[in-house]
Amino acid sequence: MTTADRYYVPHGSHWPIVGTFGMLTLVIGLANLFNGHDWGQYLAYVGVASILFMLWGWFGDQIHESLKGLYSKQVDVSYRMGMTWFIFSEVMFFAAFFGALFYTREYAIPWLGGEGAGAWTNFVLWNGYEATWPSNGPAGIGGEFETIPAWGVPFLNTLILLTSGLTITLAHWAVKKQKQLQQVLWLAATVALGATFLYFQAHEYMEAYTELNLTLGSGIYGSTFFMLTGFHGLHVTLGTIMLIVITFRAAKGHFTPENHFAFEAVAWYWHFVDVVWLGLFIFVYVL
Amino acid sequence: MSSVAHAEGHDHKPEGFLNRWLFTTNHKDIGTLYLVFSLTMFIIGGAMAMVIRAELFMPGMQLVDPAFFNQMTTMHALIMVFGAVMPAFVGLANWMIPMMIGAPDMALPRMNNWSFWILPFAFTMLLSTLFMDGGAPAAGWTLYPPLVLQGGNSFAFAIFAVHLLGISSIMGAINIIATILNLRAPGMNLLNMPLFVWTWLITAFLLIAVMPVLAGGVTMLLTDKFFGTSFFNAAGGGDPVMYQHIFWFFGHPEVYIMILPAFGVVSEILPTFSRKPLFGYTSMVYASASIAFLSFIVWSHHMFTVGMPLGGELFFMYATMVIAVPTGVKIFNWVATMWKGAMTFETPMLFAIGFVIMFTIGGFSGLMLAIAPADFQYHDTYFVVAHFHYVLVTGAVFAIMAGVYYWLPKWTGHMYDERLGKIHFWWSTIAVNVLFFPQHFLGLAGMPRRIPDYSLQFAEFNMISSIGGFAFGLAQIFFVYIVWKTVKGGQPAEARAWEGAKGLEWTVPSPAPHHTFETPPEIKPDMIAHPSNAH
Numbered sequence: 001m002t003t004a005d006r007y008y009v010p011h012g013s014h015w016p017i018v019g020t021f022g023m024l025t026l027v028i029g030l031a032n033l034f035n036g037h038d039w040g041q042y043l044a045y046v047g048v049a050s051i052l053f054m055l056w057g058w059f060g061d062q063i064h065e066s067l068k069g070l071y072s073k074q075v076d077v078s079y080r081m082g083m084t085w086f087i088f089s090e091v092m093f094f095a096a097f098f099g100a101l102f103y104t105r106e107y108a109i110p111w112l113g114g115e116g117a118g119a120w121t122n123f124v125l126w127n128g129y130e131a132t133w134p135s136n137g138p139a140g141i142g143g144e145f146e147t148i149p150a151w152g153v154p155f156l157n158t159l160i161l162l163t164s165g166l167t168i169t170l171a172h173w174a175v176k177k178q179k180q181l182q183q184v185l186w187l188a189a190t191v192a193l194g195a196t197f198l199y200f201q202a203h204e205y206m207e208a209y210t211e212l213n214l215t216l217g218s219g220i221y222g223s224t225f226f227m228l229t230g231f232h233g234l235h236v237t238l239g240t241i242m243l244i245v246i247t248f249r250a251a252k253g254h255f256t257p258e259n260h261f262a263f264e265a266v267a268w269y270w271h272f273v274d275v276v277w278l279g280l281f282i283f284v285y286v287l
Numbered sequence: 288m289s290s291v292a293h294a295e296g297h298d299h300k301p302e303g304f305l306n307r308w309l310f311t312t313n314h315k316d317i318g319t320l321y322l323v324f325s326l327t328m329f330i331i332g333g334a335m336a337m338v339i340r341a342e343l344f345m346p347g348m349q350l351v352d353p354a355f356f357n358q359m360t361t362m363h364a365l366i367m368v369f370g371a372v373m374p375a376f377v378g379l380a381n382w383m384i385p386m387m388i389g390a391p392d393m394a395l396p397r398m399n400n401w402s403f404w405i406l407p408f409a410f411t412m413l414l415s416t417l418f419m420d421g422g423a424p425a426a427g428w429t430l431y432p433p434l435v436l437q438g439g440n441s442f443a444f445a446i447f448a449v450h451l452l453g454i455s456s457i458m459g460a461i462n463i464i465a466t467i468l469n470l471r472a473p474g475m476n477l478l479n480m481p482l483f484v485w486t487w488l489i490t491a492f493l494l495i496a497v498m499p500v501l502a503g504g505v506t507m508l509l510t511d512k513f514f515g516t517s518f519f520n521a522a523g524g525g526d527p528v529m530y531q532h533i534f535w536f537f538g539h540p541e542v543y544i545m546i547l548p549a550f551g552v553v554s555e556i557l558p559t560f561s562r563k564p565l566f567g568y569t570s571m572v573y574a575s576a577s578i579a580f581l582s583f584i585v586w587s588h589h590m591f592t593v594g595m596p597l598g599g600e601l602f603f604m605y606a607t608m609v610i611a612v613p614t615g616v617k618i619f620n621w622v623a624t625m626w627k628g629a630m631t632f633e634t635p636m637l638f639a640i641g642f643v644i645m646f647t648i649g650g651f652s653g654l655m656l657a658i659a660p661a662d663f664q665y666h667d668t669y670f671v672v673a674h675f676h677y678v679l680v681t682g683a684v685f686a687i688m689a690g691v692y693y694w695l696p697k698w699t700g701h702m703y704d705e706r707l708g709k710i711h712f713w714w715s716t717i718a719v720n721v722l723f724f725p726q727h728f729l730g731l732a733g734m735p736r737r738i739p740d741y742s743l744q745f746a747e748f749n750m751i752s753s754i755g756g757f758a759f760g761l762a763q764i765f766f767v768y769i770v771w772k773t774v775k776g777g778q779p780a781e782a783r784a785w786e787g788a789k790g791l792e793w794t795v796p797s798p799a800p801h802h803t804f805e806t807p808p809e810i811k812p813d814m815i816a817h818p819s820n821a822h
């Protein structure tokens with residue numbers, strides 16, 4: 001029986017505990033920072049550094065094992081399931097924020113404006129408030145603001161992400177056809193598109209803060225807008241980093257038509273980020 | 288002891304304490320870690336419950352100030368839910384699922400280690416808030432705003448602890464799904480799986496679906512407090528009630544996360560000691576799946592009194608009642624399994640039967656609470672406390688204990704002391720009913736929950752309840768002693784520790800060697816746990 005016939009069970013690893021240490025220092029640092037202790041940030045940096053170190057080492061181990069041929073078909077399936085369900089958990093995380101957006105738009109704001117059983121709330125507490133969207137609430141928290149029009153940069157960003165979905169698929173075909181140069185080029189193009197998206201997004205944020213007075217503190221509109229687009233942006237950033245990693249791996253010739261799970265995992269993730277953006281574009285910007 | 292395995296030379300336990308436990312990728316060792324951790328948390332959370340019952344022993348303020356009392360109720364719940372019950376089931380899953388389906392280990396062994404080791408650190412952080420300015424979180428385990436936002440320094444730590452626990456649960460759940468779907472030995476098709484495996488598969492799905500939602504909700508709390516967002520602030524267009532929706536969208540599936548694996552454990556034990564196959568295996572699977580589905584559409588039964596539109600009240604009332612149907616299917620199946628069986632009453636069986644009876648009591652009080660107009664009266668009273676302690680203590684915790692007694696011989700290679708086990712069961716069962724049954728009366732008479740003092744008419748029942756509480760607490764110290772004694776020694780257990788036990792886990796030696804099924808076993812019909820369904 002060769003090793004590949006057996007399900008590969010690694011024997012001991014210190015990476016998880018490094019990861020735990022990293023996460024713990026990160027959150028302890030942040031919590032102290034939030035509580036007004038500036039030194040907390042340094043602890044948080046240590047945490048982030050440890051997590052990066054862990055990812056480097058852990059994935060390094062796995063790449064090594066994969067190249068050594070320790071992973072059977074069955075191991076590959078485990079990884080695929082792992083990635084699929086991880087993405088599902090991410091979908092549910094975003095669902096919480098989309099849910100908040102729907103709830104406030106469909107229920108909370110109209111009730112504050114006096115709809116249904118909210119008539120007395122409106123009359124007694126927020127007399128004169130009319131339900132509208134966008135809104136920063138009856139107290140106008142954060143002051144007057146303007147929103148970012150959908151059909152400008154956000155639309156451009158939509159096109160950019162959709163195109164990046166295409167380029168990564170072309171890269172995938174190149175993997176299957178064993179065309180290494182094409183693979184690297186299409187991946188590099190995807191990275192470039194991701195980076196461009198992020199650049200535009202950062203630019204929009206700057207404009208929102210400096211010119212539109214649209215901030216995280218702009219009532220419920222600012223809250224949902226920045227939390228949704230912000231978490232999405234964070235995921236694009238992560239996705240871009242992952243893309244950069246696999247671009248280098250592609251350049252080293254790591255991916256074969258039979259064995260390129262890492263590539264596919266990143267591609268799935270990238271498509272997920274793409275789909276979330278479509279949801280954002282429709283529900284946050286257009287509607 | 289492990290000499291059998293040694294003799295065969297297959298026992299590659301890593302050398303050294305750190306290697307063995309800190310860096311482990313072995314499902315059995317990780318299972319043990321989970322179980323030991325859970326027991327530790329059970330004792331710590333139990334100690335907090337003792338503080339609560341001591342304060343409530345008599346009317347008036349006796350021992351602790353109200354702020355500390357609130358910290359105790361909050362921390363007790365967080366610790367019991369996330370530290371005791373959930374990790375105990377994950378520990379059972381780790382130990383048993385690979386052995387039940389003929390897998391060499393969990394599908395993702397390194398991640399398995401990570402899921403576990405997050406927990407002790409996260410809980411150390413959470414517990415450390417007891418010593419901070421303003422003390423531990425005190426707004427209840429549900430962390431409702433605006434109250435929770437008024438907490439002291441502990442707030443951010445509590446939120447981050449919840450994040451970490453969520454990450455741990457999600458990774459654990461992903462691992463369990465991948466193991467069950469991908470690592471079954473050939474011939475162990477889905478409908479040959481033990482019910483414990485099935486219920487865990489469904490539980491894992493629930494976990495991945497709702498833990499991220501909780502993470503999102505508490506993140507909104509965090510940004511509301513520190514970054515000026517208005518999610519739960521009506522002045523800014525948000526709504527504090529929205530938090531309750533988000534929380535209970537997680538919270539209700541969460542209670543099923545704590546009970547579905549318990550259903551699984553009980554469904555393994557009852558057939559063994561009734562010496563009859565499980566009645567209605569397939570219907571059990573479907574019932575579990577329906578419960579899981581329904582658990583997503585009933586959450587607002589926790590919010591009948593917050594001021595929902597009438598349509599909402601009605602929808603959530605009826606949807607909640609519908610859950611009684613699949614739950615009833617299960618209860619009838621368990622009873623039918625025992626019906627005309629050649630029953631014996633070893634400790635696991637006693638706990639399993641205790642589970643069936645007392646969980647049903649909790650289910651009935653749940654149905655009473657599900658009647659929206661009645662809940663207007665019961666909500667936030669001790670009736671609710673009685674309800675969820677019946678389903679969680681005599682339900683989930685009793686099932687865990689049943690499972691521990693049932694599989695302890697497989698883990699340690701020793702039989703526990705049957706006489707002590709029986710004493711533990713009867714002592715716990717009497718005490719727990721003295722503890723929680725009077726709380727129904729207190730609640731119906733209007734005693735509010737989460738209050739350190741009460742008016743005089745509640746005095747007798749509270750005193751009785753507290754006495755039951757102390758007795759129950761003591762019984763669990765006794766449980767720790769029984770487990771310890773079994774680990775240290777005792778009558779050697781056979782591979783098939785119980786004569787009526789079916790299933791793959793009973794074909795490996797006791798104690799189970801460090802590695803089992805490195806190559807997939809061949810599944811023969813007599814290795815299937817619930818063979819009436821073998822096609």
Ligand code: HEM
Binds near residue numbers: 665678
């Ligand atoms: C027959 C099925 C069940 C029904 C119909 C039901 C119904 C309810 C209702 C209506 C409430 C809200 C009471 C109130 O706050 O006024 C409630 C609370 C609760 N239930 Fe159940 N329940 C059922 C089963 C369970 C199970 C199996 C568990 C856990 C294993 C559970 C755990 C809880 C908990 C922890 C609470 C209180 C949460 C809190 O406010 O802190 N229930 N139940």
Ligand SMILES: [Cu+2]
Binds near residue numbers: 539585586588
């Ligand atoms: Cu519920």
